[in-house]
Amino acid sequence: MRLTNLTNDYYTPRQLKLPLEIExxxxxxxxxxxxxxxxxxxxxxxFFVVKGYKTGRxxxxxxxxxxxxxxxxxxxxxxxxxxxxxxxxxxxxxxxxxxxxxxxxxxxxxxxxxxxxxxxxxxxxxxxxxxxxxxxxxxxxxxYIDGTKIEANANRYTWVWKKSCTKNRSKVFEKISMLIDAMNQEVLGYFNLKLEKREEYAIDYVSKLLELYKKGTGLDESTFVSGCGHRKSIYQKQYQELQGYLERLKTYAHHIEICGEERNSYSKTDHDATFMRLKKDYMGNDQLLPAYNLQMAVCDEYIAIVEVKPYASDMECFVPLMEKFYETYGHYPKYPVADAGYGSYNNYLYCEEHGMEKYMKFTMFKKETNDKKYHENPYRAVNFQRDEFGNLLCPNGRRFRFKCKRPVYRNQYGRTEELYECESCEGCQHKSECCPKALGNRTIRMNEELTTIHQEVISNLESIQGALLRMNRSIQAEGTFGILKWDKSYKRLFRRGEKNVILELxxxxxxxxxxxxxxxxxxxxxxx
Known part of the structure; x- marks a missing residue:
């Protein structure tokens, strides 16, 4: 007699294979x-406050x-x-x-x-x-300091330019003046009223003009007409035209306020992003893209400080980075090493003020140290000879006379530079090589303090210690960006807004x- 097999297999070959300890x-x-x-x-x-909840999971x-x-x-x-x-x-x-x-x-x-x-x-x-x-x-x-521009998570074609807004706002001012003339001549003259013109118009003043025009003409907005088959009155036309100018002024003021004093552009989809030139150009036409300037201070291959700024130039990012370093670690680094993008007059004076050595290249460092022809060029102002009275002499022996002093452009320490003008460049056989583009006498700018600083920087970087620091900067700072951008494929931000970008980085x-x-x-x- 055949028995029915009622056995069920409630197991698998992999059952009880894993150890109890995951380690x-x-x-x-x-x-x-x-x-x-x-x-x-x-x-x-x-960092985490425990919150009690009576309901829910x-x-x-x-x-x-x-x-x-x-x-x-x-x-x-x-x-x-x-x-x-x-x-x-x-x-x-x-x-x-x-x-x-x-x-x-x-x-x-x-x-x-x-x-x-x-x-x-x-x-x-x-x-x-x-x-x-x-x-x-x-x-x-x-x-070791370095920076890179990384593309923002923003639309590439939603730019706003502060210069365009300023220029278009000036055009609106002119149109408002023309409209006020028309209002005074065609309408308000019959009511013995007159609106005052100005060179520039504030938003509040234009709003006041609208109220005066509406009150003086007894205009009622509920009677306004629109669409086909309706003819607008001259009162309605002028009032609505001034309203349109007011809205444009508000728009331009909003754009300029978002840009601030230190930026020239921003993206509509990420107001903190600025349009910059990146090394990788997708369109191949040198197009500006919305991006942030990522700054890092690296110590012994570790990222000590990370900072994000909406500035295209590295020079403007050095001081905020060092201030953040000081707030974090309680002191400034003795040897901040950076490339030529950071070597500016302001940054060198900032290093002197806070006891930091100058190991940052300046813009013409490579030509000064490697190009002998440029360094010994007799037509450079720093290579001019002086006579017994201390006057500068050009290669043709003609004196340069002191003209004036003026503040150094964008210098934050009140420094000035001296301007000298040649007594006469007429008939000089060296003019084609000395100053080929000058229409009159050659004018030169002299900043003895900056020249002295450049010589100190060259001395520091050309020493054995300076060569080692430069080599380490190229390995550590640039190597850090190489790992993040190429090994980790991190080439574009995922979050919007400066605060969220700092969180991500x-x-x-x-x-x-x-x-x-x-x-x-x-x-x-x-x-x-």
């Missing part, structure tokens, strides 16, 4: 252990969320929130960091970054740096420093 599955040299070492020495409780552990996010940025440089959610479900290392907590959704990570980390991420970054710098004995006296810098610390630690262990 046994993770390699001993995995970065997650170095990451946990750093995070365990930081008090994260002070319990909140996710914020410290675990932070660890997962930082570890993702440590490994990938920049991570999609959906990728982080997927890693939390499948990657054993992320399960190890979650420590039994259910994998959060991408929305949970997004809300946590936006609501909790925006104000506290910079302090978390400093605490991470404090532990790493102490363990690795980082030298904060030698700081600080997260990346925090992950970069922890990964750099892990690599150095592994190299030391192999060497031992």
């Amino acid at each position: 046994k599955l993770i390699d001993i040299s995995d970065p997650v252990y170095t990451f946990c070492e750093v995070m365990d020495h930081i008090d994260l409780s002070k 319990p909140r996710c552990d914020q410290q675990k969320l932070l660890k997962v996010i930082l570890f993702a940025f440590m490994e990938n440089g920049i991570s999609s929130l959906r990728d982080i959610e997927k890693l939390c479900r499948n990657d054993i290392r992320y399960l190890y960091l979650l420590d039994g907590m259910k994998a959060p959704s991408f929305a949970t990570f997004g809300n946590f970054i936006r609501n909790e980390l925006t104000d506290s991420i910079e302090q978390i970054f400093l605490d991470v740096n404090a532990y790493i710098f102490q363990q690795d004995h980082v030298d904060l006296e030698h700081t 600080t997260l990346i810098s925090c992950g970069y420093n922890i990964y750099k610390y892990h690599n150095k630690k592994q190299r030391k262990e192999l060497a031992a």
Whole structure:
């Protein structure tokens, strides 16, 4: 008799294969252990206030969320929130960091970054740096500075130019003056009224003119007509024309206010982004793109300070970067090393004022040191000879007479430069080489203080220590951007607004420093 087999197989061949301890599955040299070492020495409780809720689901552990996010940025440089959610479900290392907590959704990570980390991420970054710098004995006296322009998360064709707004506003002023003349002549003269013209019109004054015109003519806006088959009265035409000019003035004033005094443009989709020239031009026509100027101060291969500015020039970013360095570490670096983009008169005087050595190249440093023909050119003003009375002499022996003193352009320390004019360039056989474009006598500008500073900079950078510092800057500062932009494929911002951009870049810098610390630690262990 055949028996029916009622046995059910409630098992799989993979059942009970995983060990009870997840650590046994993770390699001993995995970065997650170095990451946990750093995070365990930081008090994260002070950054997150525990809030009690009587209803709803319990909140996710914020410290675990932070660890997962930082570890993702440590490994990938920049991570999609959906990728982080997927890693939390499948990657054993992320399960190890979650420590039994259910994998959060991408929305949970997004809300946590936006609501909790925006104000506290910079302090978390400093605490991470404090532990790493102490363990690795980082030298904060030698700081290597560099910057790069990174494209903003903004539309490339939504530009606003401050110069265009200023020019168009002047045209509106002229049109308002012409309209006021027409109002006084065609309408207001019959009511014994007259509107006053001005060279420039404030928004409040134009609003006052509208009220005066409306009150003087007894105009009622409810009687206005529009559309086909209706003829507008002269009162309505003039009133609505002035209204249109008022709206244009408000628009231009709004654009100029957003640009501020130090910028010439901004993007409509990200008001903090400025249009700059980037090294990578997508259109191939030297087109300006919305971008931020990312500045970093690197010490012993670690990012000590990260700053974002909407300025196209690196010269304007040096002082804010050093001020942030001082606020963070309590002192200025003894040797700030930077390329020729930072060597300006203001920055050199700032270094003198705060006890920093001058190891920043100036614009013509390469020609001064490598181009012998340029350096010894007898027609340069710095190479002119002087007579027994101290007067400058050109190569033809003609004297230069002192003309005047004037402030140095955009100098913040009240410095001046001297202008000298040649007594006569008429009939000089050297004119074609000395000053071919001068219509009259040649005029030169002399700034003895700046010339002395340039000689000091050349002496510093041409020394053995200066050569080593220049070499280290090209390795450490530019190498940091190379890792982030090419190895980690981070070439465009993902967030909008200067505050959110700093949040994004600080997260990346925090992950970069922890990964750099892990690599150095592994190299030391192999060497031992």
